[in-house]
Amino acid sequence: MDLRKPWQKIWRKWRSKSTKPEIEPKAKPSATDKTLDSLKELLKDEHIPATVRVQLKDEYQQVQQLIDKLENQQVHIIAFGKVSSGKSSLLNALIGKQQFSTSPLHGETKTQQSTEWNKYQDHNMVVIDTPGTDEVAGEARQQMAHKAAEIADIILFVVDGDLTQSQLQQLKQIAQPNTQIILVLNKSDLYTDDEISDLLESLTNKTKGIIQANNVVISSAAPIPQLLIKEDASGKQTREKITVKVDVTQVKQRIWDILEQDGKTLTALNASIFAGEISDKIAKKVTKLRASAADKVVTTYSIAKGIGVAFNPIPVADLLIAAGLDVAMIRKLSQVYGLPIVGKEASKLTITIMAQIAALMGAVWGINLLSSALKTVSAGLSTTLTAGAQGALAYYATYLVGKIAEEYFIRGKSWGEKGPKQVAKDIVNGLDKNSILIEAREQILERIKSK
Numbered sequence: 001m002d003l004r005k006p007w008q009k010i011w012r013k014w015r016s017k018s019t020k021p022e023i024e025p026k027a028k029p030s031a032t033d034k035t036l037d038s039l040k041e042l043l044k045d046e047h048i049p050a051t052v053r054v055q056l057k058d059e060y061q062q063v064q065q066l067i068d069k070l071e072n073q074q075v076h077i078i079a080f081g082k083v084s085s086g087k088s089s090l091l092n093a094l095i096g097k098q099q100f101s102t103s104p105l106h107g108e109t110k111t112q113q114s115t116e117w118n119k120y121q122d123h124n125m126v127v128i129d130t131p132g133t134d135e136v137a138g139e140a141r142q143q144m145a146h147k148a149a150e151i152a153d154i155i156l157f158v159v160d161g162d163l164t165q166s167q168l169q170q171l172k173q174i175a176q177p178n179t180q181i182i183l184v185l186n187k188s189d190l191y192t193d194d195e196i197s198d199l200l201e202s203l204t205n206k207t208k209g210i211i212q213a214n215n216v217v218i219s220s221a222a223p224i225p226q227l228l229i230k231e232d233a234s235g236k237q238t239r240e241k242i243t244v245k246v247d248v249t250q251v252k253q254r255i256w257d258i259l260e261q262d263g264k265t266l267t268a269l270n271a272s273i274f275a276g277e278i279s280d281k282i283a284k285k286v287t288k289l290r291a292s293a294a295d296k297v298v299t300t301y302s303i304a305k306g307i308g309v310a311f312n313p314i315p316v317a318d319l320l321i322a323a324g325l326d327v328a329m330i331r332k333l334s335q336v337y338g339l340p341i342v343g344k345e346a347s348k349l350t351i352t353i354m355a356q357i358a359a360l361m362g363a364v365w366g367i368n369l370l371s372s373a374l375k376t377v378s379a380g381l382s383t384t385l386t387a388g389a390q391g392a393l394a395y396y397a398t399y400l401v402g403k404i405a406e407e408y409f410i411r412g413k414s415w416g417e418k419g420p421k422q423v424a425k426d427i428v429n430g431l432d433k434n435s436i437l438i439e440a441r442e443q444i445l446e447r448i449k450s451k
């Protein structure tokens with residue numbers, strides 16, 4: 001071994017460094033890198049509380065699948081279509097081995113399975129077999145196939161005859177602008193040439209706008225031997241078994257053409273589109289889940305406050321002062337919105353909100369509101385009912401505090417340009433006071449009676 005060599009290398013490097021400072025040019029992140037980053041970000045978003053995360057299990061699983069797919073540089077080719085159309089047979093014929101089990105019986109493939117096929121440039125081609133969709137198989141199966149199709153790059157939609165209305169419907173559901181769908185008319189051995197050209201014409205027409213005409217192809221993935229009956233001049237019949245060759249060349253050709261044409265962009269594009277869609281979907285779901293969790297918090301605390309006051313009436317003017325529960329509610333809400341606040345900050349926010357409510361109500365708070373509460377809530381004024389009315393009012397006050405605080409958190413802990421006064425005003429005006437009071441009374445009376 002020549003020991004000088006490493007030293008020469010170091011020397012050369014040192015010399016080059018001393019002449020020009022060597023700053024490694026940072027490789028520009030590729031589209032796929034960016035997508036990967038945003039997907040990973042999605043998974044670790046700390047603003048999403050654990051309770052909401054649990055309910056996003058399916059979405060997160062899909063995100064994780066896409067991350068795996070990108071990290072392993074996979075091109076996904078998935079067979080999709082009704083049971084027994086020959087999906088498993090087609091994939092076997094493509095990869096050249098009996099990987100997926102097939103059967104003349106309905107529904108041989110029970111779960112989704114996949115296997116590596118070939119390499120295409122740097123990509124690993126993975127074929128995915130699905131149980132198949134039909135009317136009798138359960139929703140869950142369909143869901144699973146749809147989810148897999150969503151992150152697939154090439155979909156082989158397999159049929160063994162003309163397209164039915166429900167198949168067309170499915171096709172429309174899974175079709176996305178950047179997923180390549182190859183419509184495969186399998187079992188072509190069962191048809192005459194004329195029948196095949198009629199079928200191809202019909203398939204192409206029905207899928208216009210969804211599938212490119214050159215993506216409609218035929219195959220015989222597992223043809224059955226045919227019996228040829230010959231009759232000679234004397235009328236004697238002879239039977240001859242003709243084996244038909246497996247033929248999936250058109251499907252293969254289309255897959256290669258697609259990869260050749262836009263293999264590099266296909267996976268990156270699909271992934272980034274899907275990433276965008278799933279993050280929108282997650283965002284919407286988070287918003288919805290948060291809103292309902294927040295609503296539960298607000299109602300729970302409003303009832304607690306209402307009952308507390310009903311059992312231990314305090315002057316209306318003091319409602320705003322007995323604010324312990326409201327502070328606790330606001331802290332809970334801040335957690336729901338992933339922007340937790342504690343201690344002083346929570347008290348300060350509660351005071352700010354209560355000040356807005358007090359200012360808005362002013363004199364009205366004491367007189368009009370109470371009388372309207374009494375009117376809506378009680379006909380005669382038995383003690384229970386008066387207590388109920390006061391309780392309802394307390395409920396209403398806390399409810400307002402909750403709704404206003406929610407708005408503050410939705411805006412990312414800010415009142416925005418409007419300022420707290422306007423935000424509070426809009427919310428008070430937007431709520432149906434009477435129905436809240438009626439709801440409050442019902443909730444409170446129910447609990448008073450049960451005590």
Ligand SMILES: Nc1nc2c(ncn2[C@@H]2O[C@H](COP(=O)(O)OP(=O)(O)O)[C@@H](O)[C@H]2O)c(=O)[nH]1
Binds near residue numbers: 083087105
């Ligand atoms: N005649 C004919 N039969 C086929 C062909 N491809 C598949 N089959 C048969 O159709 C049945 C269902 O095939 P399978 O691959 O299990 O369908 P899958 O449910 O869609 O996966 C099996 O009996 C296959 O042998 C084909 O090209 N021609």
Ligand SMILES: [Mg+2]
Binds near residue numbers: 088089101109129130
């Ligand atoms: Mg199958």
